[in-house]
Amino acid sequence: MKTLGFLSFGHWAPERGSAVRTASDALLQSIDLAVAAEDLGLDGAYFRVHHFARQLASPFPLLAAIGAKTSKIEIGTGVIDMRYENPLYMAEDAGAADLIAGGRLQLGLSRGSPEQVVDGWRHFGYQPAEGEDASDMARRHTEVFLQQLEGRGFARPSPRPMFPNPPGLLRLEPHSEGLLERIWWGSASNATAEWAAGLGMNLQSSTLKDDETGEPFHIQQARQIRAYREAWKAAGHRRDPRVSVSRSIFALTTDMDRMYFGRGGKDSDQIGMIEQTRSIFGRGYADEPDRLIDQLRGDEAIAEADTLLLTVPNMLGVDYNVHVIETILKDVAPALGWR
Helix, strand or coil: CCEEEEEECCCCCCCCCCCCCCHHHHHHHHHHHHHHHHHHCCCEEEECCCCCCCCCCCCHHHHHHHHHHCCCCEEEEEEEEHHHCCHHHHHHHHHHHHHHCCCCEEEEEECCCCCCCCCHHHHCCCCCCCCCCHHHHHHHHHHHHHHHHCCCCCECCCCCCCCCCCCCCECCCCCCCCHHHHEEEECCCHHHHHHHHHCCCEEEECCEEECCCCCCHHHHHHHHHHHHHHHHHHHCCCCCCCEEEEECEEECCCHHHHHHHCCCCCCCCEEEEECCEEEEECCCEEECHHHHHHHHHCCHHHHHCCEEEEECCHHHCHHHHHHHHHHHHHHHCHHHCCC
Protein backbone atom coordinates (compact mmCIF):
# COMPACT_ATOMS: atom_id res chain seq x y z
CA MET A 1 0.00 0.00 0.00
CA LYS A 2 1.18 3.51 -0.81
CA THR A 3 -0.01 6.99 -0.02
CA LEU A 4 -0.82 8.53 -3.41
CA GLY A 5 -1.08 12.24 -4.11
CA PHE A 6 -0.90 14.66 -6.98
CA LEU A 7 1.73 17.37 -7.38
CA SER A 8 0.79 20.49 -9.35
CA PHE A 9 3.18 23.22 -10.45
CA GLY A 10 0.20 25.55 -10.89
CA HIS A 11 1.20 26.98 -14.27
CA TRP A 12 -0.97 29.48 -16.06
CA ALA A 13 -0.57 31.19 -19.42
CA PRO A 14 -2.91 33.10 -21.77
CA GLU A 15 -2.01 30.80 -24.66
CA ARG A 16 -3.90 28.72 -27.19
CA GLY A 17 -4.83 25.37 -25.69
CA SER A 18 -4.40 26.47 -22.07
CA ALA A 19 -7.34 25.85 -19.74
CA VAL A 20 -5.57 27.93 -17.08
CA ARG A 21 -5.14 31.44 -18.42
CA THR A 22 -4.86 33.59 -15.29
CA ALA A 23 -3.57 33.43 -11.73
CA SER A 24 -7.17 33.28 -10.57
CA ASP A 25 -7.75 30.24 -12.80
CA ALA A 26 -4.69 28.51 -11.35
CA LEU A 27 -5.74 29.09 -7.75
CA LEU A 28 -9.43 28.25 -8.11
CA GLN A 29 -8.77 25.20 -10.27
CA SER A 30 -6.23 23.98 -7.72
CA ILE A 31 -8.97 24.03 -5.08
CA ASP A 32 -11.40 22.25 -7.41
CA LEU A 33 -8.84 19.58 -8.28
CA ALA A 34 -8.10 18.90 -4.60
CA VAL A 35 -11.82 18.52 -3.85
CA ALA A 36 -12.27 16.17 -6.81
CA ALA A 37 -9.17 14.16 -5.88
CA GLU A 38 -10.51 13.66 -2.38
CA ASP A 39 -13.79 12.41 -3.86
CA LEU A 40 -11.80 9.89 -5.95
CA GLY A 41 -10.05 8.58 -2.86
CA LEU A 42 -6.62 10.09 -3.54
CA ASP A 43 -4.60 10.68 -0.38
CA GLY A 44 -2.82 13.97 -1.06
CA ALA A 45 -2.90 17.31 -2.89
CA TYR A 46 0.54 18.92 -3.18
CA PHE A 47 1.67 22.15 -4.82
CA ARG A 48 5.00 23.51 -6.03
CA VAL A 49 6.06 27.02 -5.02
CA HIS A 50 7.94 29.32 -7.43
CA HIS A 51 8.57 33.06 -7.39
CA PHE A 52 8.66 35.63 -10.20
CA ALA A 53 6.83 33.16 -12.47
CA ARG A 54 3.34 32.42 -13.77
CA GLN A 55 3.01 29.61 -11.27
CA LEU A 56 1.72 29.14 -7.75
CA ALA A 57 3.75 31.18 -5.26
CA SER A 58 2.63 32.08 -1.71
CA PRO A 59 1.15 28.73 -0.64
CA PHE A 60 -0.70 29.31 2.62
CA PRO A 61 -3.85 31.06 1.36
CA LEU A 62 -4.31 28.20 -1.11
CA LEU A 63 -3.62 25.49 1.48
CA ALA A 64 -6.05 27.10 3.93
CA ALA A 65 -8.76 27.38 1.27
CA ILE A 66 -8.37 23.71 0.34
CA GLY A 67 -8.37 22.78 4.01
CA ALA A 68 -11.68 24.57 4.49
CA LYS A 69 -13.32 22.79 1.51
CA THR A 70 -12.04 19.24 2.16
CA SER A 71 -12.04 16.91 5.14
CA LYS A 72 -9.65 13.98 4.56
CA ILE A 73 -7.02 14.64 1.92
CA GLU A 74 -3.47 15.59 2.93
CA ILE A 75 -2.55 19.08 1.76
CA GLY A 76 1.07 19.84 1.12
CA THR A 77 3.85 21.57 -0.73
CA GLY A 78 6.66 20.20 -2.82
CA VAL A 79 8.52 22.44 -2.11
CA ILE A 80 8.71 25.85 -0.41
CA ASP A 81 12.02 27.55 -1.21
CA MET A 82 13.38 28.51 2.21
CA ARG A 83 15.77 31.09 0.78
CA TYR A 84 12.71 33.35 0.42
CA GLU A 85 11.04 32.74 3.79
CA ASN A 86 10.80 34.59 7.09
CA PRO A 87 10.67 31.50 9.33
CA LEU A 88 8.74 33.17 12.16
CA TYR A 89 6.03 34.62 9.95
CA MET A 90 5.91 31.31 8.10
CA ALA A 91 5.35 29.47 11.40
CA GLU A 92 2.28 31.64 12.06
CA ASP A 93 0.91 31.08 8.53
CA ALA A 94 1.55 27.35 8.72
CA GLY A 95 -0.07 27.05 12.15
CA ALA A 96 -3.19 28.88 10.98
CA ALA A 97 -3.53 26.85 7.77
CA ASP A 98 -3.00 23.58 9.63
CA LEU A 99 -5.66 24.42 12.20
CA ILE A 100 -8.13 25.31 9.43
CA ALA A 101 -7.36 21.94 7.79
CA GLY A 102 -7.70 20.00 11.02
CA GLY A 103 -4.07 18.89 11.12
CA ARG A 104 -3.68 17.75 7.50
CA LEU A 105 -0.76 19.90 6.31
CA GLN A 106 2.33 18.13 4.97
CA LEU A 107 4.84 20.88 4.26
CA GLY A 108 7.75 20.16 1.94
CA LEU A 109 10.64 22.61 2.28
CA SER A 110 13.92 22.88 0.42
CA ARG A 111 16.85 25.02 -0.59
CA GLY A 112 14.91 25.48 -3.83
CA SER A 113 15.77 25.22 -7.49
CA PRO A 114 17.03 27.90 -9.90
CA GLU A 115 14.49 30.71 -10.12
CA GLN A 116 13.39 33.18 -12.80
CA VAL A 117 15.58 36.04 -11.59
CA VAL A 118 19.11 36.32 -10.26
CA ASP A 119 19.22 35.95 -6.47
CA GLY A 120 15.50 36.58 -6.19
CA TRP A 121 15.59 36.13 -2.43
CA ARG A 122 17.50 39.41 -2.17
CA HIS A 123 14.39 41.22 -3.38
CA PHE A 124 12.53 39.63 -0.46
CA GLY A 125 15.02 41.20 1.95
CA TYR A 126 17.27 38.21 2.67
CA GLN A 127 20.96 37.66 2.21
CA PRO A 128 23.37 35.01 3.46
CA ALA A 129 25.25 35.78 6.65
CA GLU A 130 29.00 36.15 6.52
CA GLY A 131 30.54 32.83 5.54
CA GLU A 132 27.22 31.46 4.22
CA ASP A 133 25.96 30.81 0.73
CA ALA A 134 22.27 30.77 -0.28
CA SER A 135 21.95 27.06 0.51
CA ASP A 136 23.31 27.62 4.01
CA MET A 137 20.82 30.45 4.47
CA ALA A 138 17.94 28.20 3.42
CA ARG A 139 18.97 25.53 5.91
CA ARG A 140 19.35 28.17 8.66
CA HIS A 141 15.85 29.50 7.94
CA THR A 142 14.59 25.91 8.10
CA GLU A 143 16.18 25.22 11.47
CA VAL A 144 14.61 28.37 12.93
CA PHE A 145 11.23 27.38 11.49
CA LEU A 146 11.46 23.92 13.07
CA GLN A 147 12.33 25.46 16.42
CA GLN A 148 9.21 27.63 16.25
CA LEU A 149 7.01 24.63 15.49
CA GLU A 150 8.10 23.08 18.79
CA GLY A 151 5.86 25.68 20.43
CA ARG A 152 8.25 26.75 23.15
CA GLY A 153 8.15 30.26 24.58
CA PHE A 154 11.13 32.44 23.67
CA ALA A 155 9.97 36.09 23.68
CA ARG A 156 10.02 38.23 26.85
CA PRO A 157 6.51 39.61 27.47
CA SER A 158 5.89 43.32 27.85
CA PRO A 159 5.36 44.47 31.45
CA ARG A 160 2.39 46.49 30.17
CA PRO A 161 0.72 44.20 27.59
CA MET A 162 -2.39 45.18 25.68
CA PHE A 163 -3.99 41.86 26.68
CA PRO A 164 -3.25 39.48 29.59
CA ASN A 165 -0.43 37.03 28.89
CA PRO A 166 0.04 33.48 30.07
CA PRO A 167 2.97 33.09 32.48
CA GLY A 168 6.51 32.80 31.19
CA LEU A 169 8.05 33.49 27.81
CA LEU A 170 5.68 33.79 24.86
CA ARG A 171 5.56 31.65 21.73
CA LEU A 172 4.19 32.41 18.30
CA GLU A 173 0.47 31.89 17.84
CA PRO A 174 -1.47 30.13 16.56
CA HIS A 175 0.43 26.96 17.37
CA SER A 176 -0.68 23.70 15.76
CA GLU A 177 0.33 20.67 17.79
CA GLY A 178 1.79 17.88 15.67
CA LEU A 179 2.72 19.96 12.64
CA LEU A 180 6.42 19.54 13.44
CA GLU A 181 6.15 15.82 12.56
CA ARG A 182 4.64 16.71 9.16
CA ILE A 183 7.55 18.71 7.78
CA TRP A 184 9.51 17.30 4.82
CA TRP A 185 12.80 18.22 3.20
CA GLY A 186 13.17 18.12 -0.56
CA SER A 187 16.66 16.72 -1.03
CA ALA A 188 18.77 16.54 -4.19
CA SER A 189 21.75 14.82 -2.58
CA ASN A 190 22.51 12.02 -0.16
CA ALA A 191 24.20 14.44 2.24
CA THR A 192 21.20 16.76 2.59
CA ALA A 193 18.90 13.74 2.96
CA GLU A 194 21.01 12.62 5.91
CA TRP A 195 20.97 16.18 7.32
CA ALA A 196 17.17 16.20 7.12
CA ALA A 197 17.01 12.84 8.90
CA GLY A 198 19.10 14.22 11.74
CA LEU A 199 16.59 17.07 12.24
CA GLY A 200 13.60 14.71 12.16
CA MET A 201 12.14 15.85 8.84
CA ASN A 202 10.46 13.47 6.43
CA LEU A 203 12.06 13.11 2.99
CA GLN A 204 10.78 14.34 -0.37
CA SER A 205 12.78 13.25 -3.40
CA SER A 206 11.62 14.34 -6.85
CA THR A 207 12.72 13.49 -10.38
CA LEU A 208 15.96 15.43 -10.04
CA LYS A 209 19.04 14.74 -7.95
CA ASP A 210 22.78 15.22 -8.00
CA ASP A 211 24.41 12.59 -10.18
CA GLU A 212 26.59 11.09 -7.47
CA THR A 213 27.42 7.65 -8.90
CA GLY A 214 26.57 7.61 -12.62
CA GLU A 215 23.95 4.91 -12.06
CA PRO A 216 20.37 5.14 -13.38
CA PHE A 217 18.27 7.74 -11.60
CA HIS A 218 15.92 5.35 -9.81
CA ILE A 219 18.85 3.35 -8.40
CA GLN A 220 20.58 6.49 -7.11
CA GLN A 221 17.31 7.69 -5.60
CA ALA A 222 16.74 4.33 -3.90
CA ARG A 223 20.25 4.56 -2.43
CA GLN A 224 19.45 8.08 -1.20
CA ILE A 225 16.32 6.80 0.54
CA ARG A 226 18.23 3.99 2.23
CA ALA A 227 20.96 6.40 3.37
CA TYR A 228 18.26 8.69 4.78
CA ARG A 229 16.64 5.85 6.73
CA GLU A 230 20.00 4.79 8.16
CA ALA A 231 20.64 8.37 9.29
CA TRP A 232 17.16 8.52 10.81
CA LYS A 233 17.82 5.35 12.77
CA ALA A 234 21.20 6.64 13.95
CA ALA A 235 19.57 9.87 15.15
CA GLY A 236 17.35 7.88 17.51
CA HIS A 237 14.00 9.37 16.56
CA ARG A 238 11.01 7.61 18.11
CA ARG A 239 8.66 7.63 15.12
CA ASP A 240 8.94 6.15 11.66
CA PRO A 241 9.74 8.67 8.91
CA ARG A 242 7.85 9.11 5.68
CA VAL A 243 9.48 9.20 2.26
CA SER A 244 7.94 10.43 -0.98
CA VAL A 245 9.07 10.37 -4.59
CA SER A 246 7.37 12.12 -7.50
CA ARG A 247 6.86 10.84 -11.03
CA SER A 248 5.12 11.81 -14.26
CA ILE A 249 2.93 8.77 -14.96
CA PHE A 250 0.23 8.64 -17.65
CA ALA A 251 -1.89 5.63 -18.48
CA LEU A 252 -2.99 5.86 -22.12
CA THR A 253 -6.62 4.76 -22.28
CA THR A 254 -8.30 7.34 -24.52
CA ASP A 255 -7.60 9.07 -27.81
CA MET A 256 -7.01 12.29 -25.88
CA ASP A 257 -4.36 10.57 -23.73
CA ARG A 258 -2.63 9.32 -26.85
CA MET A 259 -2.80 12.75 -28.44
CA TYR A 260 -1.15 14.41 -25.44
CA PHE A 261 1.25 11.69 -24.31
CA GLY A 262 1.19 8.98 -26.98
CA ARG A 263 4.82 9.47 -27.87
CA GLY A 264 5.64 8.01 -24.49
CA GLY A 265 7.20 9.47 -21.39
CA LYS A 266 10.82 10.49 -21.14
CA ASP A 267 11.82 6.87 -21.54
CA SER A 268 15.39 7.43 -20.39
CA ASP A 269 17.13 9.56 -17.79
CA GLN A 270 18.65 12.90 -18.78
CA ILE A 271 21.91 14.46 -17.60
CA GLY A 272 22.38 18.22 -17.23
CA MET A 273 24.17 20.91 -15.26
CA ILE A 274 22.38 22.98 -12.61
CA GLU A 275 24.47 25.71 -11.02
CA GLN A 276 27.73 23.88 -11.78
CA THR A 277 26.40 20.60 -10.39
CA ARG A 278 26.02 17.55 -12.62
CA SER A 279 22.40 16.49 -12.17
CA ILE A 280 20.34 13.54 -13.30
CA PHE A 281 16.69 13.90 -14.30
CA GLY A 282 14.52 10.81 -13.96
CA ARG A 283 12.43 9.46 -16.79
CA GLY A 284 8.67 9.83 -17.11
CA TYR A 285 6.18 7.07 -17.85
CA ALA A 286 3.40 7.05 -20.46
CA ASP A 287 2.01 3.85 -21.95
CA GLU A 288 -0.94 1.49 -22.13
CA PRO A 289 -1.82 0.32 -18.58
CA ASP A 290 -0.40 -3.22 -18.88
CA ARG A 291 2.95 -2.03 -20.22
CA LEU A 292 2.99 0.85 -17.77
CA ILE A 293 2.57 -1.54 -14.85
CA ASP A 294 5.54 -3.62 -16.03
CA GLN A 295 7.72 -0.52 -16.34
CA LEU A 296 6.80 0.80 -12.91
CA ARG A 297 7.61 -2.53 -11.26
CA GLY A 298 11.24 -1.93 -12.19
CA ASP A 299 11.49 1.47 -10.47
CA GLU A 300 13.48 0.78 -7.29
CA ALA A 301 12.87 4.18 -5.73
CA ILE A 302 9.10 3.93 -6.03
CA ALA A 303 9.36 0.56 -4.31
CA GLU A 304 11.41 2.10 -1.47
CA ALA A 305 9.05 5.05 -0.87
CA ASP A 306 5.82 4.95 1.11
CA THR A 307 4.35 7.97 -0.73
CA LEU A 308 4.14 8.63 -4.47
CA LEU A 309 3.25 12.04 -5.88
CA LEU A 310 1.89 12.08 -9.44
CA THR A 311 2.85 15.25 -11.29
CA VAL A 312 -0.19 16.52 -13.19
CA PRO A 313 -0.48 18.70 -16.30
CA ASN A 314 -2.56 21.36 -14.59
CA MET A 315 -2.85 23.57 -17.70
CA LEU A 316 -5.03 20.91 -19.34
CA GLY A 317 -7.80 21.70 -16.85
CA VAL A 318 -9.52 20.07 -13.90
CA ASP A 319 -11.63 17.54 -15.81
CA TYR A 320 -8.70 16.08 -17.71
CA ASN A 321 -6.55 15.89 -14.58
CA VAL A 322 -9.35 14.11 -12.74
CA HIS A 323 -9.33 11.58 -15.57
CA VAL A 324 -5.53 11.18 -15.28
CA ILE A 325 -5.75 10.53 -11.54
CA GLU A 326 -8.76 8.22 -11.78
CA THR A 327 -7.09 6.11 -14.47
CA ILE A 328 -4.02 5.57 -12.30
CA LEU A 329 -6.17 4.67 -9.30
CA LYS A 330 -8.29 2.16 -11.24
CA ASP A 331 -6.05 0.74 -13.96
CA VAL A 332 -2.54 0.87 -12.49
CA ALA A 333 -2.40 1.15 -8.68
CA PRO A 334 -4.22 -2.11 -7.78
CA ALA A 335 -1.95 -4.26 -9.97
CA LEU A 336 1.13 -2.80 -8.26
CA GLY A 337 -0.23 -3.27 -4.75
CA TRP A 338 -0.53 0.46 -4.19
CA ARG A 339 -4.23 0.02 -3.51
